[in-house]
Amino acid sequence: MAVPRRLLQSLRRASWSLPLLLALAFAASVGGWLRYSDLQDLEEERLTLIADSLTLEARISDWLNAEHAAVDRLARQLPGQVDDNALLRQVAVTEGLRRLWVSVTVLDDNNRVLAHVPQQTPQAMAPPKERTGVSLDEGGVTAHWSSARPQGGRLVVRFAPSALLRQTLPWWLAQKYDVRLVDALGQRLAQTGDALALPGTQSYRVSVDPAMRETWLELNTRNRHRPWWHTLAAALMGVFILLSALASGMLRRQMREVRRAEGEARTEAAWRRAVEDSLTVGLRGRDLDGRLTHVNRAFCDLVGYGAEELLGQLPPMPYWLPDEMEDSLRRHRRNMAGGAPREGYEARWMHRDGHVLDVMIFEAPLVDSQGQQIGWMGSIVDISARKLDEERERRRTEALAHQARLSTLGEVASALAHQLNQPLAAIAGYNAGAIRSLERAGQADEIVMEALRRLGEQAMEAGRIVQRIRAFLTRRAPQPERCAVPDLVARVLALLKRDLRGVRVEVTMPPDLPEVQADAVLIEQVLINLIRNALDELQHRPDSQLRIAALRVGERFVRVDVDDNGPGLQGRGIDQLTTAFYSTKSDGMGMGLAICRSVIEAHHGGMEAGVGALGGARMSFTLPLCAAGQRNCESDVPGDGLRLTENKERAR
Template identity: 45%
Template sequence: MPMASPPAPFQPLAPEAAWRRQLWLFPAALALAFCALVVAWVHGIDTNERNAFRRLLEADAASVEAQLLARLDAERASLREIAAQLPAAGAAGDTALQALPPVRAGLDRLWNRLVWLDASHQVVGRAARTPSRAATAGGDLQIRARGLAQHLQAPVPGGGQLLARYEITDLLGSTDLVWLNQRYEVSFLSALGEVIATTASFARPPGGMAHERALAASPELRVVLRPFAQPPAWWRSPHTLALLAGLLMLGTAGSLLLRRQMRQVARAMAEAHREAAWRQAMEDSALVGLRARDLQGRILYVNRTLCDMVGWQAGELVGLAPPLPFWPPDAVDAMLARNLDTLAGGAPRTGYETHWLHRDGHGIDVMIFESPLLDPQGRHVGWMGSIVDISVRKQLEEREQRHGELLAQHARLHDLGLLASELAHELNQPLSAVMGYGAGLAKAMRSQPSPDPVLMDAAEQVHRHARKAGDIVNWIRRQAQRGEPQRQAEDLGALVEAVCALRSRSLERRGIRLDKQVPPQLPAVPLDRIGIEQVLTNLLRNASDALSARTGPRLIRVRAGASDTEVWVEVHDNGPGLGGRTLDELAAPFRTTKQAGASLGLGLGICRSIVEAHGGLLEASDPPEGGACLRLRLPRLALPDLPTPTAHEVLP
């Protein structure tokens, strides 16, 4: 089944950039750019053709030069053969030299005079071409000027040399240039620029570029080639100009049509934009969060209220599938199970409550109402959720509940204070009687001639403990009656030793080893001895209770020490530890980690209040080696007397 795709959230229409309003010119600009590319391409081809044609001119001129050089090389070879035969042929004298067949052949080909010189440059013989055998120009070559001559020479065996004179025009006339005359007008120029020979004709004038080249066959001779035809320039081609004009016309027509279409689209977009603005205004003004999801639970749409509710932007939420970022990490499994039930259609129509997390970490309570999401064809394509933030209502409910609990705690504390005061009053007289009987018993036994030491010690212990119990009862009465504290300088180390000695037998019976590390002399601290004694006793009792379930070795380590500003006592057990709980949680009234009925949950709170009334601190931590560690810190300097908290003050 296709996934629903709700319209995108409305965005304010920004002013259209000037360059966007000119986009209708794009087809014309594209056609113009294409024409420019065509022109550049054709121009490149034309340039390549012209360069190729120029290279052909250079190659043809070099071919003319090579042909002339080859002809001269052949004449030199023939002249060397004749020179080699002269001594043996006995051709001394003009007649004998003239009669030699190779001489006559050379005069018929090119030479117009032949001279044989001996070693002293004296003429041995001459031969000359007769006018009837004068060389004529071949092909279409027209001789314009005569008289330019060159010489060929060859050494004669035994000394001397053979000289052959020829005219440049005869060399040109005897060279085969028919293949060249079909493509070029060929002209030979002297060093002064005078035309010696040419194939120029009024019937066939040349056109285009010309190429001039100096000939190595004669330093005073240059050849000029003018082609009769060459590649035409591209801008002279009517086909090319028609193609470019057609492209420009098509581009212009496309631009005009695009401009018309853009105006129609702009009007339609303005209408759609107004409709989207109305729809978005209504969605954003809703006081409930809106969320659309597909059948797989993927978010398709959220409104602004929901984004503000969870602290995430719409772009960050749309497209996400469960688990979602605002789900509490410790409730992901339960959330996934509820999500599957909702996607299966099991969400109650009356809605359900759940707990989410804002992006900044604070929790929010929401009420979610789910309903099917249908497409225009009526097909079920997802779920539409309405989310109401009920955090304020939940906070008010929790505050009211906490207020009721607080009133109940105050009532219990009030009753407990009254009970403590009454118990202290009722116990005072029996304890006084026990103290009197104990003292009298001890005095009577001491008056005996040989008193039993065991009975004497027991009587003294009864008297001492009864007196201690009386001190504690009196201390409780002072706390209940808000009497003035009785502080005096005390040795905290000695007090620790006394409390440990008092609890040592009880700890031994429970299999707990007590390890004391108390310096012999600690600085005196102004304190209420009974109060601090009760604090230390309670800390040892709590440590002992924490080790009750331990099967291995049980250890309580008591350490004391002092710094420049304070004296401290530390009680460390190897039990299960605090479990991540803070001192505020442990000292809360009527809250205990012990079994039901084993404790009222007041001891640690009272201890904390007594220590703070002395200007000190009570700290709790989980040491790296395990167990729990509670530290009592009291200032060394004498502080102004502070009212010792009563039973009502020590418990909030």
């Protein structure tokens, strides 16, 4: 273990030379890259040279082939007897001489000259033995085409290779390359530029065969390639290495001084960090502008952010709640002004993962060695668990009180329903006696008798309602029967006829709406409650509208909607509206909708609230369908398996 430790210490002491080594490595890598770039440039230049050579060779071959084809056509068109004047009158000859040809000669079968143009060109040339070729003579370098005539003999056309280069060489290739035409022995036939390739340039040779037999096209680059060590980059790299060596020497001296200071500060920093990390209380330091200058591990764990993410942050802080940003900024300005309470204050922060936590913050001034305040030091304690326990205890107390109120209300409602039975029975008895007395006396006024009969019906209906409510409050199942929703709605509207004055009521029911399995009396009470709630919201509206609609939902339910054009629910949901003792009315008990929801759920249905088609509130509930052809049917709706049966005796 001692040897590796000494090795590490030696490496640490020699770390001053690392910049110099890196500079040398960098210079070597740059030199290698430049050398590789030179090779790549040379290869790319050679590939371009080859491509340009092949392109120019193809251009020359196409030109020569076209000219040879013109010679063949001319040979076929010439008459059997031809002289110089007749040959000169040929349009193809005139154009060829103007274009490229040097001379045109007509030979017979014995290779004697029959015609030759132009006259100033020498005729004492040996007849060519091949159809195409290049020859060196006293007049210079010439090339020829030879084509046989149908009448016998041959037509020989000579041209200058230098003129061929002028005709076929593009200007951009002439600027880049020195172009030469050479024979198989390397003798120059035609050229542009210097005769020989310069050092540092590249050349490429391609055969022009068969357009010109034993002739080669050679391209030489004009720009000389300079290696990278002859450029300014090499000099700059040398200066860079020299400066790096000087900087490394200065760094070695500086490191010796810093190492002494580090040894003194390391002990103090380690002691302070150990103390801070052992704390479970979050610590944060801020300067006078509110910028975070110090945080400990407990604070980072508290808010979920790393120290590198928090240090240097200015308000607003990332752990502040977005919806309480104004309050947080106001507290921050108060604290920066020195107004933080000495006993601390509570705040709500947000962890990085999104959950909210409650903290207690204590602030104190941060003073430097000269007695000047340079910021604030805060201690933060997480009190979320304590707050949660307090909230849980409060909810438990409220739940017990709510249960007690519900129990008391159930007893009161049951007793009230029991006590109302006798007065209602007495009203029904007195009403029946009055009707019989009037009939026996023979003074039966039809209007009075109709009113008494209606009075008896309403008393019986009130008795049924009281019996059903009492049965419902004593945890008995509703009395289900086959009900037609339109009939239920019609009876409810008839009962509320007086309350609906001035309100435009619209009833929308499909003609094929199936019947439902429900307790008619309880469902009527639900409808009455919903309609009266809507009427309360429609007060003082000149254009009050109410719509009652029903439609089939799926295969097993019918939904009933009660819409109005009132102010709406203002974001309240069904859970809030049906909470016991919750009411939007100043004189409301908050039990109407809660009981309605209990009735609907006892029928294995559901209740919803939302925005209606009229722009106001919509209250909806669903009821289960009853199978066709059955009067007393068993509910097949998923629930607690309660069998709903009709009790005719109790209905009477």
